[in-house]
Amino acid sequence: MPTAPPTAVLGAGSWGTALAISLARAGHPARLWARREEAAAEIARTRRNEAYLPGADVPRTVEVSSDLEAVVGGAAVWVVAVPSQSVRAVVAPLAGRIENETVIVSVAKGIETDTLLTTSAVLRDVLPAADAGRVGVLYGPSHAEEVAQERPTSVVAALPDPDTAAFVQDLFMTPSLRVYTNPDVVGVEVGGSVKNVMAVAAGMSDGLDLGDNAKAALVTRGLAEITRLGLALGADAHTFAGLAGLGDLVVTCFSRHSRNRAFGERVGRGETRAEALGHSTMVVEGVQTTASVRALARRHGVEMPITEAVWSILFDGLAPRDAVEALMTRSAAPETDPARGPAFDGTAA
Numbered sequence: 085m086p087t088a089p090p091t092a093v094l095g096a097g098s099w100g101t102a103l104a105i106s107l108a109r110a111g112h113p114a115r116l117w118a119r120r121e122e123a124a125a126e127i128a129r130t131r132r133n134e135a136y137l138p139g140a141d142v143p144r145t146v147e148v149s150s151d152l153e154a155v156v157g158g159a160a161v162w163v164v165a166v167p168s169q170s171v172r173a174v175v176a177p178l179a180g181r182i183e184n185e186t187v188i189v190s191v192a193k194g195i196e197t198d199t200l201l202t203t204s205a206v207l208r209d210v211l212p213a214a215d216a217g218r219v220g221v222l223y224g225p226s227h228a229e230e231v232a233q234e235r236p237t238s239v240v241a242a243l244p245d246p247d248t249a250a251f252v253q254d255l256f257m258t259p260s261l262r263v264y265t266n267p268d269v270v271g272v273e274v275g276g277s278v279k280n281v282m283a284v285a286a287g288m289s290d291g292l293d294l295g296d297n298a299k300a301a302l303v304t305r306g307l308a309e310i311t312r313l314g315l316a317l318g319a320d321a322h323t324f325a326g327l328a329g330l331g332d333l334v335v336t337c338f339s340r341h342s343r344n345r346a347f348g349e350r351v352g353r354g355e356t357r358a359e360a361l362g363h364s365t366m367v368v369e370g371v372q373t374t375a376s377v378r379a380l381a382r383r384h385g386v387e388m389p390i391t392e393a394v395w396s397i398l399f400d401g402l403a404p405r406d407a408v409e410a411l412m413t414r415s416a417a418p419e420t421d422p423a424r425g426p427a428f429d430g431t432a433a
């Protein structure tokens with residue numbers, strides 16, 4: 085029987101490794117690209133990626149390599165799983181390797197700082213030969229550690245072409261990984277990216293020991309900010325009540341696995357940005373995304389006070405406690421206010 089073309093997972097960090105494992109367990113041929121030859125060799129030899137996903141077995145059917153061109157050669161699907169700020173540089177050399185049917189799925193969550201583009205927009209920009217309908221994202225509340233342990237997880241495949249979205253849904257679906265589809269690519273990307281800013285804020289709240297009321301307010305008002313920005317960018321409001329909106333926001337603000345939350349907690353306890361980043365080699369997307377989201381919000385006239393506060397703490401030396409006071413003593417306001425940017429009034433399609 086002919087075997088299906090492989091899926092190429094670009095990036096052998098926590099998430100890329102967990103997705104390659106999940107694909108292999110589902111019986112799909114998978115390849116995993118690590119940028120460092122020694123990292124690829126180590127995973128191939130030990131069938132473990134202890135640096136990024138300790139304890140998880142990488143099935144023998146996952147081909148591991150640091151040869152990017154070889155990894156995408158003949159692959160039907162490219163899964164882009166490197167940090168969002170490196171997506172352009174990693175994928176640009178592959179522009180000539182696109183075939184008519186190539187499906188490209190970003191799982192990197194963030195907004196490029198130089199261009200303020202989401203990762204699927206970066207991919208479309210850097211891969212002009214790709215069919216735009218086949219470029220999208222797979223996002224949602226999905227800590228790699230739990231996916232590797234086959235704990236029940238639900239995510240959303242957002243691609244413009246419905247048949248391709250259904251194909252990606254089917255590819256990743258397993259008894260422990262449930263995949264929904266959503267045509268609202270920009271909404272899913274805004275939800276999945278901006279939640280990292282809110283997770284940093286939630287960690288700061290933990291570090292300052294502000295309590296459960298504060299955390300609940302942060303998540304709720306954070307979702308209001310995410311929704312306002314998303315609507316300004318043309319998203320469907322309903323997306324923000326979904327897995328890539330509320331779902332990913334909740335998991336990242338509360339999970340012990342979240343790197344963004346843990347980073348924020350250290351800053352809340354008094355560490356500088358550099359000190360807090362120094363504790364792990366894993367990416368903390370919320371730092372750069374705070375800068376991009378603030379710029380994007382200002383460009384579109386959307387008020388995002390939590391994002392502004394996180395930016396001032398991370399990039400302008402504001403003490404976290406002073407930021408809390410500033411947020412709590414802002415002028416009195418209604419809960420929904422069109423003057424701050426688009427609000428969901430329940431009438432959107």
Ligand SMILES: NC(=O)C1=CN([C@@H]2O[C@H](COP(=O)(O)OP(=O)(O)OC[C@H]3O[C@@H](n4cnc5c(N)ncnc54)[C@H](OP(=O)(O)O)[C@@H]3O)[C@@H](O)[C@H]2O)C=CC1
Pocket residue numbers: 095096097098099100118119120123136165166167168170174191192193194226227228229365366367369
């Ligand atoms: N971890 C998770 O649970 C989830 C993560 N994501 C998203 O997936 C993306 C990847 O995250 P994750 O796997 O967790 O990250 P990790 O920090 O676990 O791993 C990062 C990986 O990317 C590589 N890398 C780092 N910088 C570059 C670069 N400039 N060019 C190429 N490769 C690079 C690293 O290689 P090296 O070892 O050589 O530095 C490493 O293999 C992020 O956008 C994240 O938000 C989404 C959902 C869940």
Ligand SMILES: O=C(CO)COP(=O)(O)O
Pocket residue numbers: 193224225226227228283332335336341342343344345367368369
């Ligand atoms: O996006 C994630 C879970 O859905 C991962 O979040 P962290 O990067 O904060 O660990």
